[in-house]
Amino acid sequence: MITRGDIFGFAPDEKYTASVAYFSMEFAIDQALKIYSGGLGFLAGSHLRSAYELRQNLLGIGILWKYGYYDQVRDNNGLMKPEFIEKEYSFLQDTGVVFTVSVHDSPVHIKAYLLKPGTFKSAPLFLLSTDTAENDELSRSITHCLYDQNEATRIAQTIVLGIGGAMLLDILGITPDVYHMNEGHSVSLNFYLYAKYKSLEEVRKRVVFTTHTPEMAGNEAHSYSLLKEMSFFYQLQDHEAKSILGMNGDYFNYTLAALKFARKANGVSKLHGEVARRMWGDNPGICEIIAITNAQNKSYWADIQFNTAIMSGNDQSIAGRKKEMKSDLFKVVADQCGKLFDENILTVVWARRFADYKRAGLIMADWDRFLKLMNNKNYPVQLIWAGKPYPEDDGSIALFNQIINQTKPFANCAVLTGYELGLSALLKKGSDVWLNNPRMYHEASGTSGMAAAMNGSINLSFPDGWVPEFAKDRKNCFMIQPAPDRPTIVERDIQENKNLLDTLENIVLPMYYTKQENWIAMIKTAANDIVPEFEAGRLADEYYEKMYMA
Incomplete structure (x- = not known):
């Protein structure tokens, strides 16, 4: 079994002993590791670099995208076109951990890799992949492309990140004091935690959330019926998820749910904090939304x-x-x-x-x-x-x-x-x-x-x-x-x-x-x-x- 020494390689500064698992769909750590699209990843990358410099007790949970986001190339007229090229990373450590998560009521095998802190001077980062021999081609494709356009695949990706990431921590014997959702993609982790702790209040003690999207249309939502089919709610039925969170309607909004599961949330600038409070403040049961302005390393x-x-x-x-x-x-x-x-x-x-x-x-x-x-x-x-x-x-x-x-x-x-x-x-x-x-x-x-x-x-x-x-x-x-x-x-x-x-x-x-x-x-x-x-x-x-x- 992989040890804490394997993961961190250092003792955290006593100022930062609270343990944190930082969930993000993308991380821009280094040019050589193409698992990001843009600003969200750039922010997550800078956060992990500075966490390393400060010796914080923080690790990242992300996904190992086989084809990355995409490669931006030119066609024979000099115009832009996207290409999807397989990536190989010899610098990632195979943890030897393989486990299964239910997607569409079927077991999907997930393999965990580790980006060690010393590789690019960042906090340790676990990356999850379904591209394993145990899976059929459909399951393998879940972690092929960041932000896949197929709705079912996108949902499966969030299940792998959220539920899969939380399961990995338990398998490794790591119980974070805080689960940090960087944007709403990992919100399914809360249903795993709910099954574990049997209480919304117990979940809220452990979860915080960062929202990045000031436009309502940009906040991801899917129908409850499709999410239930996809096993998004872990051991819960869709009507139970609605009841626990006090959410009605036909569509489950990731951001709104995250605001109800978290004990505290933040916007990413003072202005955005104000916008976020106006956007979501009328919904009962949401947490406090403060502002922590983004920064770069x-x-x-x-x-x-x-x-x-x-x-x-x-x-x-x-x-x-x-x-x-x-x-x-x-x-x-x-x-x-x-x-x-x-x-x-x-x-x-x-x-x-x-x-x-x-x-x-x-x-x-x-x-x-x-x-x-x-x-x-x-x-x-x-x-x-x-x-x-x-x-x-x-x-x-x-x-x-x-x-x-x-x-x-x-x-x-x-x-x-x-x-x-x-x-x-x-x-x-x-x-x-x-x-x-x-x-x-x-x-x-x-x-x-x-x-x-x-x-x-x-x-x-x-x-x-x-x-x-x-x-x-x-x-x-x-x-x-x-x-x-x-x-x-x-x-x-x-x-x-x-x-x-x-x-x-x-x-x-x-x-x-x-x-x-x-x-x-x-x-x-x-x-x-x-x-x-x-x-x-x-x-x-x-x-x-x-x-x-x-």
């Missing part, structure tokens, strides 16, 4: 040489290292797009998940004005886009490819594929401006701008998510004025496109080219303001203080 994301320059306060060293980082990014631009970017030209990056509310194409909405921006000889600009749409989201894929086609004629525009941890780091280090233009109140947190600020990229952003907690306009970032309430989304987009371009043309570009000392001062202020408030050590500590030990 500095030791992973920050360039060492740039950080040294910031600490020295030497403007010349800061500017020099920034150009070197831009040069590294521009090698990728040249390789992928055949375009040679100039390190002396201001470079704006929009890089995040392609989703409608994030508005990847907002800067191009007024095409005539965009053309003038691209052809401005006095204040030249370079633009880079990157990000992954969901592989079945035809609309977002079409937008990605539309931007490729629209920007092909411009030597100063590039759209990059392969948006994973490695490229994300290059973009944050190699950009001058990190553009964030979501529709207001749709971004729960949005952490990419934190890591950008650690690397001398100044945020150009609407005041959504985490940004209002950080922003000092024209001191550590550039704020874009949101549009006043308008009758339609289209009208708001038109106004906010104007506000974005006004800020870029009238404030950002002139400062970069005519007041370089002010620009460097902003870089230094942003880098100093981002840490420790938005560094994941604060986050990991705050979870212990406000969620695990409270």
